[in-house]
Amino acid sequence: MANYLHGYDSQEQQRLIDQAGFLGPLIYPFVDYSGCKKLLEVGSGVGAQTAVLLGLFPELQITSVDYSEAQLAKARENLAAYSDRVRFVSQDAQELDLGEKFDSAFFCWALEHIPDPQVVMHRVKAHLVPGAKIHLTEVFNSTFYYEPELPALTHYYRVYNQQQRDFGGNPDVGAQLGNLLAHAGFREIELSRSGFHLDQSQPEELRRFVEFWKILMKSGAPGLIESGLLRPDEVKAMETDLDRLLEDENAVFFYQFVQAKATV
Ligand SMILES: C[S@@+](CC[C@H](N)C(=O)[O-])C[C@H]1O[C@@H](n2cnc3c(N)ncnc32)[C@H](O)[C@@H]1O
Numbered sequence: 592m593a594n595y596l597h598g599y600d601s602q603e604q605q606r607l608i609d610q611a612g613f614l615g616p617l618i619y620p621f622v623d624y625s626g627c628k629k630l631l632e633v634g635s636g637v638g639a640q641t642a643v644l645l646g647l648f649p650e651l652q653i654t655s656v657d658y659s660e661a662q663l664a665k666a667r668e669n670l671a672a673y674s675d676r677v678r679f680v681s682q683d684a685q686e687l688d689l690g691e692k693f694d695s696a697f698f699c700w701a702l703e704h705i706p707d708p709q710v711v712m713h714r715v716k717a718h719l720v721p722g723a724k725i726h727l728t729e730v731f732n733s734t735f736y737y738e739p740e741l742p743a744l745t746h747y748y749r750v751y752n753q754q755q756r757d758f759g760g761n762p763d764v765g766a767q768l769g770n771l772l773a774h775a776g777f778r779e780i781e782l783s784r785s786g787f788h789l790d791q792s793q794p795e796e797l798r799r800f801v802e803f804w805k806i807l808m809k810s811g812a813p814g815l816i817e818s819g820l821l822r823p824d825e826v827k828a829m830e831t832d833l834d835r836l837l838e839d840e841n842a843v844f845f846y847q848f849v850q851a852k853a854t855v
Contacts, residue, residue, distance in 0.1 A: 594758040595704060596751075597810045599661040604637045606810055608669070610700075611639035613803055617785045618699065621850045622726050624648045627695035631718055632656065633684045633711065634701020638666030638677070644697065645673050653677045654693070656684060687714040696725040703730045706759035708767070712775035716855060723855040725777065731765030731849050734786070737836060738843040743828035744836075750820050751811045765849030777853035786847035797844055801833050804844075 597603050624630060628650055635641055635655035644651060655677060657663050663679045670677050680689065685707050696715050702708040715725070732752055737744070752762040761767070772780045789797040808829060815821040836842050 594814075595659070596755050596758060596760065596814060598814055599659055600813070603810055604662070604665050606806060607636050607639045610803075610807070611643055615643055617787075618728050618850070619643065619647060621728075621783055621785070621852070622647075622697075624651060624695050624697075624724065624726075627651060627724060629693045630654070630695040630697055631689070631693040631715065632697045633687070633715060634698060634704070635666060635679070636662045636701075638670045640697070640699045641666065641670060641677060642673075645670070645676055651676070651695075654680060654689065656680045656682050656687065656689075658683045684711045684714070687711070687718065689718055691718070692720045693718055694720055694723045696723065698726070699728045700730065702727065702764045702768075702771075703755065703762055704758070704760045708761070708764060708771055709774060712771045712777075716775045716777065719855045721855055725772070725851075725853050725855070727768050727772075727849075727851045729765040729768060729849055730762055731784075731847055732762035733766075734845070734847040736843065736845040738841055739836065739839050741832035741836060743825065744832040747808060747821065747825060747829035750815060751808065754811065754815060754818070754820060765847075768849050768851035772851055772853045777855060779852075779854040781852050783850045783852075784847045785850060787844065789842075789844045791840060791842055797842065798837055800844060801837055804846075805830050805833050 630651050630653045632641055632653055632655045635657045641653055641655050644653060660681055663681055666679055684705055696719060705711055755762045769780055769782050787800050789800055812826045816823060
């Protein structure tokens with residue numbers, strides 16, 4: 592298994608559950624599986640999005656694929672109440688081979704970690720029946736913009752994204768979703784953006800998202816420190832910078848992720 596930016600400890604596994612709850616209102620208005628019965632979820636982690644999907648679409652049976660046994664074990668535990676509607680498969684998405692077809696597919700925060708997302712798109716399409724729907728939600732980290740200048744955050748973010756690239760991933764994969772789907776032969780491709788654009792006109796919302804961002808940034812810290820790319824005091828300085836942003840009367844905090852939907 593390739594190196595993985597966020598790691599697999601229990602704190603990180605809980606972060607994925609919290610993140611799914613926090614960002615759900617931004618993600619799911621775009622997602623519609625009405626009429627679908629058999630969904631393939633790729634890079635399913637600990638089942639945080641799986642739980643949301645099972646709740647929103649009661650007709651769905653879900654096959655969740657992840658290459659980490661640790662994530663799948665946690666997902667089985669988290670989704671024990673849904674054992675008749677979900678099954679888990681340990682596979683590298685780049686070698687996806689399930690021997691069956693689905694009428695829908697779902698990815699969330701997964702393609703950014705995969706060295707060859709184009710191969711994954713081809714593999715997934717080969718597992719879908721004509722007319723099947725696919726939904727993707729992925730990062731576009733170059734869209735992150737903030738004021739005032741925060742040098743420790745800027746440094747941390749640069750190292751965090753570089754680590755993702757060094758691990759073979761792409762922190763801007765969201766920008767490529769339309770191309771990836773088109774090259775794999777999907778049709779009726781639609782792109783959409785969501786995220787946040789916050790300032791002191793909404794101080795509570797600004798604080799909520801800044802606190803969320805700190806946790807997201809720190810999810811990379813254990814690996815970055817272990818690799819010698821950051822020191823613990825640089826992690827602390829990144830958090831202090833984000834606290835300074837909250838106090839700045841001209842604070843701006845902006846980020847966009849990309850969603851795509853398409854049909855086979
Ligand atoms: C950030 S987590 C997102 C999990 C879930 N989609 C969510 O939103 O909570 C990314 C997941 O993708 C998995 N992953 C990364 N590369 C993969 C690959 N090549 N094949 C299968 N799973 C992969 C990781 O093990 C991890 O569980």
